[in-house]
Structures are given as C-alpha cells and as structure tokens.
Amino acid sequence: MIIVVLxxxxxxxxxxxxxxxxxxxxxxxxxxxxxxxSNINKMSSxxxxxxxxxxxxLEELAQNLSRWAGENGAxxxxxxxxxxxxxxxxxxxxDKITWVYLKGDYELIKLRMESRKDHFMxxxxxxxxxxxxxxxxxxxxxxxxxxxxAIITSILERI
Numbered sequence: 001m002i003i004v005v006l007x008x009x010x011x012x013x014x015x016x017x018x019x020x021x022x023x024x025x026x027x028x029x030x031x032x033x034x035x036x037x038s039n040i041n042k043m044s045s046x047x048x049x050x051x052x053x054x055x056x057x058l059e060e061l062a063q064n065l066s067r068w069a070g071e072n073g074a075x076x077x078x079x080x081x082x083x084x085x086x087x088x089x090x091x092x093x094x095d096k097i098t099w100v101y102l103k104g105d106y107e108l109i110k111l112r113m114e115s116r117k118d119h120f121m122x123x124x125x126x127x128x129x130x131x132x133x134x135x136x137x138x139x140x141x142x143x144x145x146x147x148x149x150a151i152i153t154s155i156l157e158r159i
Contacts, residue, residue, distance in 0.1 A: 001073040006080040007102035008129035010113035013077035019152040021075040031078035048128035058088045066092035081132045099139030
C-alpha cells in the first residue's frame with residue numbers, strides 16, 4: 001500500500017503521515033528529507049523552488065515509491081502541489097497510490113507555521129505554496145481543522 005499525503009507546508013502532512021504509518025504498520029517517509037541541500041538553502045533564504053529545482057527531487061521520490069511498493073509499502077508526506085508533480089511521482093509505481101489531500105485555509109495554516117520551530121519553510125513562503133497548489137480532483141480530501149486523531153480516523157475509514 002502506498003499513500004501520499006499532500007498539501008501546502010504547514011497543513012499537517014508529517015503529523016498525519018506518521019499517524020497513518022503507525023496505524024497501518026507501514027513505513028513513513030518525509031519528502032523533505034530527500035531534498036538536495038541546494039533546495040533547502042534556497043527555501044531557507046525565503047526563495048520558493050521552481051519546477052527545475054523540484055524535478056530531480058520528484059524523480060528520486062518516484063523511484064523510491066516504486067521500490068517501497070515492492071517492499072512493505074509506505075506513507076509519504078509530500079507537498080505534491082501540482083498535477084504534473086503528482087504525475088511524475090507515479091511514473092515508476094505499478095501499485096495504486098492512495099492520495100490524501102489535507103485542505104485548510106490560509107489563516108489557519110499560517111498560524112500553525114508561525115508556531116513551528118526549526119523548520120526551513122517560513123510562513124512568508126506560504127503564499128507561494130497556495131499560488132502553486134492545484135487541488136486534485138481525486139483522492140481523499142480531508143479538512144485539517146479537526147484534531148490529528150480525528151483526521152487520521154477519517155482517512156482510515158475511507159481507505
């Protein structure tokens with residue numbers, strides 16, 4: 001089983017993905033851990049990534065998704081903001097991917113981001129995330145205003 005939890009930065013991808021991973025007893029991965037240092041440095045300096053910056057990162061994630069599907073499965077926390085990014089992620093994966101979109105409004109997510117410590121993505125970059133976001137017309141859509149436990153339960157009921 002492959003699950004990709006997507007949404008803008010601050011929407012709770014890591015928290016929800018970790019909870020799903022534990023509930024389903026499959027490995028959790030955070031796409032941020034696969035960014036090259038050049039991408040992290042760029043985002044840390046307040047500059048949004050462009051498609052050229054993201055391409056090698058997405059290609060590596062696509063290879064990993066294929067490998068993880070052949071192993072124990074995975075839950076991947078990944079922004080996957082645009083449809084073309086999601087299409088690139090599935091290129092090597094023969095298993096069906098369950099997409100989970102964490103939706104929330106700008107103000108709620110900005111508040112959450114401002115309370116985070118030690119993360120390279122600042123709340124000032126949130127606008128660029130919402131501008132890039134292409135909401136998928138498929139998958140499981142979950143409102144993030146509830147507790148993480150309620151969100152995880154909702155997703156598990158729909159998988």
